[in-house]
Amino acid sequence: METLRGDSSKTTAAAAVPGNDEDIRRNRALSSKLYLELIPSKVPLIYSSSYDIAFMGMEKLHPFDSSKWGRICRFLVAEGFLDKKNIVEPLEAAKDDLLVVHSESYLNSLKSSLNVSVIVEVPPVALLPNCLVEKHVLSPFRKQVGGTILAAKLAKERGWAINVGGGFHHCSADKGGGFCAYADISLCIQFAFIRLNISRVMIIDLDAHQGNGHEKDFSSDRRVYILDMYNPGIYPFDYEARRYINQKVEVASGTTTNEYLAKLDQALEVAAGSFDPELILYNAGTDILDGDPLGRLKISPDGISIRDEKVFRFARERNIPLVMLTSGGYMKSSARVIADSIINLSQKSLINMESTTGKI
Ligand SMILES: [Zn+2]
DSSP: OOOBOSOOHHHHHHHHSTTSHHHHHHHHHHTOSOSOOOOTTOOSEEOOGGGOOOOTTGGGGTTOOTTHHHHHHHHHHHTTSSOGGGSBOOOOOOHHHHTTTSOHHHHHHTTSHHHHHHHHTOGGGGGSOHHHHIIIIIHHHHHHHHHHHHHHHHHHHHSEEEESSOOOTTOBTTBOBTTBOSOHHHHHHHHHHHHSOOOOEEEEEOSSSOOHHHHHHTTTOTTEEEEEEEOTTSTTOOHHHHTTOSEEEEOOTTOBHHHHHHHHHHHHHHHHHHBOOSEEEEEOOOTTBTTOTTTOOBBOHHHHHHHHHHHHHHHHHTTOOEEEEOOSOOSTTHHHHHHHHHHHHHHTTSSOOSOTTOOO
16 A cells, blocks of 8 residues: 655645636635534534435436434434534535546536436436526535535544535546536545645545545545545446545445444554545445445444444544535435534544534
8 A cells, every 4th residue: 555645746736827727726715605604502513405316206216315414403402413404405516626636528428418417317407497496406416515515624623524415526627427426525635625724635436436526626636635434346347447446345235234244343443544635525324234235235223323323433543523414325324324424423522513612
């Protein structure tokens, strides 16, 4: 395993040329409004009711619980682990924010309902006027993107942040797919480079699918170390992007909880010895759950809690700010499993969901 340290002569050279694309991108990130100031009473758990997607009934045509994000928060609030008024509501990512990573031509391609229908894998979306696709599909996604970008700032200030959404790891600067229309992970990291004085980021992608979007975006960027644990027998079969993974851990269909967690322990140990990050981006997809029709792995609900706990412990013990994104996993049971895992993190004192200014 090659030891990587944050040094990218390519990026430094590009930034030195005035008026080039790098400068324009930098200025866009610097003038963004997404980095909200967090008032002390808030906890770094990010969610908005506008995350939840509705295709006017068409969501039933996709094997997705497209309201899982709201259900996670409702469980946490109903069970007294989270005060609703302490949740951080992000802003929606604006076009200038998206252009920090995306090309103008890619964003224009989303003006075609047909293109969006292919990306979200709901064919009837192709028949909707684009204004409805904007309102009911793309705008909720952009709100989640705003949450992911903001999460890095909050993680740096508070040590951790959870965006109860995001994790669109199949989307790269120029191509969407697999329900991912915007590259929120790449955006979050580019904003962190520009605004947070961070120069080394580790992506720990434990969604069942390979994270080919961020892999393509950071293919030659030595500031980013990618640990990806995925099932190689399912979508997206992106063999080119696999070359850009620093630590590839393949978990075959049918992998059990114990086998999975043993591989994760080993992988985290290798990662710790290979790279020294200033920020960890944890893509915590729950499509590794037993019974998930897409992930085809056999991880138990408790296994998910243990997995998340291992990653949080890894980051917190080393004092590395951690961003968690919920990513894939849209079975009806996923929201409950994610809420239970967040409760476990709180009970193990790996996160603190109490308001810092005390209770009323
Ligand atoms: Zn997935």
